[in-house]
Protein backbone atom coordinates (compact mmCIF):
# COMPACT_ATOMS: atom_id res chain seq x y z
CA UNK A 1 0.00 0.00 0.00
CA UNK A 2 1.42 3.36 -1.00
CA UNK A 3 1.35 6.09 1.62
CA UNK A 4 2.21 9.78 1.78
CA UNK A 5 5.77 9.99 3.12
CA UNK A 6 4.80 12.92 5.32
CA UNK A 7 1.44 12.05 6.89
CA UNK A 8 1.10 8.37 5.98
CA UNK A 9 -2.33 8.78 4.42
CA UNK A 10 -2.87 5.82 2.11
CA UNK A 11 -3.73 5.77 -1.57
CA UNK A 12 -7.03 4.26 -0.51
CA UNK A 13 -8.06 7.45 1.26
CA UNK A 14 -6.64 10.14 -1.03
CA UNK A 15 -5.00 10.33 -4.46
CA UNK A 16 -1.23 10.29 -4.10
CA UNK A 17 1.30 11.98 -6.34
CA UNK A 18 4.53 10.32 -7.40
CA UNK A 19 7.77 12.06 -6.55
CA UNK A 20 11.15 11.13 -7.92
CA UNK A 21 13.77 12.15 -5.44
CA UNK A 22 17.37 11.18 -4.83
CA UNK A 23 17.11 8.25 -7.22
CA UNK A 24 14.14 6.87 -5.34
CA UNK A 25 10.40 7.20 -5.44
CA UNK A 26 8.16 8.81 -2.85
CA UNK A 27 4.47 9.53 -2.66
CA UNK A 28 2.87 12.69 -1.36
CA UNK A 29 -0.77 13.58 -0.83
CA UNK A 30 -2.36 16.85 -2.04
CA UNK A 31 -2.63 18.05 1.57
CA UNK A 32 1.12 17.88 2.06
CA UNK A 33 2.10 19.05 -1.41
CA UNK A 34 1.65 22.78 -0.63
CA UNK A 35 4.16 22.41 2.18
CA UNK A 36 6.69 20.92 -0.20
CA UNK A 37 6.13 23.87 -2.54
CA UNK A 38 5.99 26.72 -0.06
CA UNK A 39 7.46 25.49 3.22
CA UNK A 40 9.79 22.59 2.50
CA UNK A 41 11.47 23.07 5.85
CA UNK A 42 8.22 21.82 7.45
CA UNK A 43 9.14 18.43 6.02
CA UNK A 44 12.48 18.18 7.82
CA UNK A 45 12.33 14.89 9.64
CA UNK A 46 10.19 13.10 7.08
CA UNK A 47 12.10 14.12 3.92
CA UNK A 48 15.89 13.75 3.89
CA UNK A 49 17.54 16.99 2.79
CA UNK A 50 14.34 19.04 3.10
CA UNK A 51 16.29 21.80 4.82
CA UNK A 52 18.19 22.40 1.57
CA UNK A 53 15.13 22.79 -0.67
CA UNK A 54 14.30 26.36 -1.65
CA UNK A 55 10.63 27.32 -1.36
CA UNK A 56 9.20 27.81 -4.86
CA UNK A 57 8.03 31.35 -4.20
CA UNK A 58 11.49 32.52 -3.11
CA UNK A 59 13.31 31.40 -6.23
Ligand SMILES: [Zn+2]
Nearest residue numbers: 004007029032
Ligand atom coordinates in the same frame (compact mmCIF):
# COMPACT_ATOMS: atom_id res chain seq x y z
ZN1 LIG B 1 0.34 13.79 3.27
